[in-house]
Amino acid sequence: MARTIGSNGTRTAEAIRQAGVKLIYKHGYEAMSLRQLAAEVGLQSGSLYKYFENKQNLLFDIVREHMEDLISKAEADLAGVADPLARLKAFAAFHLRYHMTRMAHVFIANMEIRSLEDEHRATIIAQRRRYEGLLEDTLRRGAEAGVFEVREPKVATYAIISMLTGICMWYRPGGRLSQEDLIGIYTGLVVGGVTGAEEAVAAPLPLEAKASMATSPAARTPKAKTKTTGKATAKRTAAGA
């Protein structure tokens, strides 16, 4: 056999992209082998190279396109909103909704940066800076306008984004709380945090002791989590590309 019946380039390209996202999300970039990916799409591993230069570039393409999508949608969403508080809420809502909808892409973009080669990683980090700037500017303007109590906009930006992004570590569609419920909860936490509870900002910290050491076993409660097929192991090839 060679070319299969009904085969089509653009359709295969899209299938590879989707399968790549799925497998990298599930197993990680290093752990995903190209044979595994090819099997998922129904190809031989060698045939994949009609669709990307090498494994590294597949990852880079996926992450870069995701970041472009994230940024453009965020900027579009915030375009008309001027008031800092409204802008903050809009950002939080957008970020949460986006992250709940496209968890696999987000997860990859956050986790696999380390697997990118230097130049690629620099590109992605620059994109991320730009995205973070949307929030940071909002916080800074709000602080200048006296709406927010934010002494360190950059730190607050990192903190807030970490908090919001964290939702895709546990959220699964169909749970007790709807997306809009969660947006309400998270937004409340964010806005409360930056509009200043006086007692909070003032307080240094109430800690007396520092010591440690004590053993404690046991555990409770279950929670849904990702799974791994304990199969493939991989290497990170230095000479690879």
Next chain:
Amino acid sequence: MARTIGSNGTRTAEAIRQAGVKLIYKHGYEAMSLRQLAAEVGLQSGSLYKYFENKQNLLFDIVREHMEDLISKAEADLAGVADPLARLKAFAAFHLRYHMTRMAHVFIANMEIRSLEDEHRATIIAQRRRYEGLLEDTLRRGAEAGVFEVREPKVATYAIISMLTGICMWYRPGGRLSQEDLIGIYTGLVVGGVTGAEEAVAAPLPLEAKASMATSPAARTPKAKTKTTGKATAKRTAAGA
């Protein structure tokens, strides 16, 4: 040559553990080869097997021991603190200080869970549940006591822990802000978030454009910001645990 002069089992075991943490932190578990690890310690790869059963168990040992340490220290730190607000602040301060001090271990424990085999992963997740319970119980009691405005303690727990954990994505010792500075800032955000800014919690969301899936081509920055604050800005993304 065989046994090297001055070689000592317990010392080598410790060296392997440390090198393992270092290399997994730097390259990831999958990407770290045992030959790389052996070279770091000054051994041949085969010799490593005197110190662990296999690569998977090395990872598991590292993560499990880290979680045990985290939990026991946290429980010790919170032992005497009864008041919900004080307890919340103490938890935040502990978590931040711990994560700023042992970033490599924390990073591994959060990132490499997917690389653990099913049974091992279940053990670690149970430990994490227990740790999260410390915060969740505090939030729940504070809410019952009317000190906090927290409708969903579990969600708030995830959100807060993600935010706090995120600090080790960018914090590097020696930056402009001290550990205590950062603890103050983060604690302010946390306490503000749960002590309820009325306007925040009430507001549903001020968004008119709901469709996050609307296509928006390209991306134009009205205000792209690339402020380089010394070195504090760095590498990894704001993701959570």
Next chain:
DNA sequence: AATAAAAAAGAACGCTTGATTGTTTCCTGA
């Protein structure tokens, strides 16, 4: 119908991986 292009198969490559084994050297305690 003839031909070119596209799509995929399939075999092969050089290498690295985690893991195993047998052997040699060093250290230590009776």
Next chain:
DNA sequence: TCAGGAAACAATCAAGCGTTCTTTTTTATT
């Protein structure tokens, strides 16, 4: 002092890796 155990080496294994190349089949174009 000298055996016996601890510690590490050295060589090896099969498996799997990313990648390349050639061949074959299908589709599209003329």
